[in-house]
Ligand SMILES: Cc1cc2nc3c(=O)[nH]c(=O)nc-3n(C[C@H](O)[C@H](O)[C@H](O)COP(=O)(O)OP(=O)(O)OC[C@H]3O[C@@H](n4cnc5c(N)ncnc54)[C@H](O)[C@@H]3O)c2cc1C
Ligand code: SF4
């Protein structure tokens with residue numbers, strides 16, 4: 416099979432479909448490729464949208480995919496001190512990623528993008544040292560694609576990023592290992608609050624989440640930092656379900672109806688996401704919140720920026736790196752600083768002992784947490800922090816150095 | 822490096838961290854290039870389910 420197009424997109428997840436939708440609407444000749452036979456399956460995600468990064472007003476969420484409105488969250492500190500945040504109105508959703516990804520993919524196709532599923536891309540083609548297309552395989556045999564622009568939207572292990580030389584390999588500290596379940600019969604506190612559980616013994620360098628999907632169904636999972644190889648994310652998850660004083664009760668009647676394994680990229684964006692004739696978007700570009708691990712919203716917004724820049728470049732007849740710099744500039748203007756700050760904030764939080772996190776939970780409110788994880792300044796009454804509490808003061812001073820405290 | 826195909830959930834974590842470019846993936850499995858693999862063990866540390874064994 417041979418194709419000749421303006422834009423060839425590798426990956427039909429949120430990033431790829433969003434790029435394809437935008438580019439197709441702007442009249443480009445687009446080919447959207449995925450190696451899956453079923454877009455959106457398997458689900459490797461907490462399925463929370465709108466709470467990290469772009470708000471629900473900024474992104475188009477397929478209505479069919481919405482499972483449950485979310486008004487806020489409850490965080491359980493290591494000693495189960497709770498920090499709550501609840502808005503009167505929903506400001507996020509738990510979605511069904513199977514439906515979500517597939518609907519976005521269909522919308523791109525309906526807008527005019529050609530689709531090629533079941534097709535595994537294996538090689539980037541270079542002509543005179545510049546990207547000129549792709550080679551892949553599917554059940555019809557070899558697939559050759561010639562394109563003016565290639566988009567790498569191929570996820571956490573992006574072969575396009577690798578072949579383009581824009582990412583060699585991830586550091587262990589840049590990934591969280593994750594397992595998760597879809598469950599029914601979960602006794603969550605409030606169907607409109609996402610629950611988070613933190614602590615060194617619970618989920619080192621990460622957290623356990625219970626995200627309500629309505630009718631006692633939930634997306635339940637864990638992310639943990641890379642381990643020495645003795646305990647796995649799965650072990651920690653099982654321990655939580657059996658032993659956590661609060662989690663155990665909520666999950667005691669729960670039944671597992673789906674099991675997922677995942678790797679969450681938390682290392683922040685690649686230094687560079689463009690070459691002549693090539694852009695990276697979504698997880699492939701590292702556009703994921705380094706603390707929450709949320710990436711769907713960023714993938715949608717950055718995808719639409721990439722789609723627009725592709726259209727501008729093709730119209731101008733110039734798809735050079737210099738032209739595509741507009742993509743890199745625009746998305747970094749929106750999120751670059753936030754990602755940088757959050758990487759540093761994550762480092763600080765990872766170093767903090769459980770005791771310090773408990774004390775932090777005592778002095779912060781939900782709004783503070785929303786602001787901190789969005790990179791906005793919070794005000795704290797330092798007098799509320801006992802003078803002799805050096806660790807907490809150190810942590811807060813770290814926040815201050817990141818300009819996160821007024 | 823050996824992958825227990827029953828345990829493996831194809832999360833791509835191992836492939837993403839391999840410093841020796843020894844791993845490739847389809848959507849159904851991870852493919853090991855034993856010429857490139859040095860048995861360094863880095864990938865084992867990220868595996869969420871303990872599916873990786875390092876041969877000695
Ligand atoms: C366990 C876990 C929990 C998460 N929870 C949340 C959450 O609650 N909220 C949130 O916002 N984000 C969450 N994320 C992050 C979110 O899932 C990602 O940021 C998002 O999926 C990124 O979209 P993407 O389109 O860049 O990549 P993906 O969704 O990974 O899509 C990449 C696509 O590329 C295809 N592909 C890959 N290689 C090839 C190839 N060689 N040829 C053809 N096709 C290829 C794949 O089949 C796939 O369909 C979570 C991630 C994980 C792992
Ligand atoms: S053992 Fe080392 S070289 Fe071999 S696959 Fe794992 S990370 Fe790569």
Ligand code: SF4
Pocket residue numbers: 676824828829830831832833834835836851867868869870871872873
């Ligand atoms: S890290 Fe483990 S579960 Fe994930 S793909 Fe590799 S072997 Fe499979």
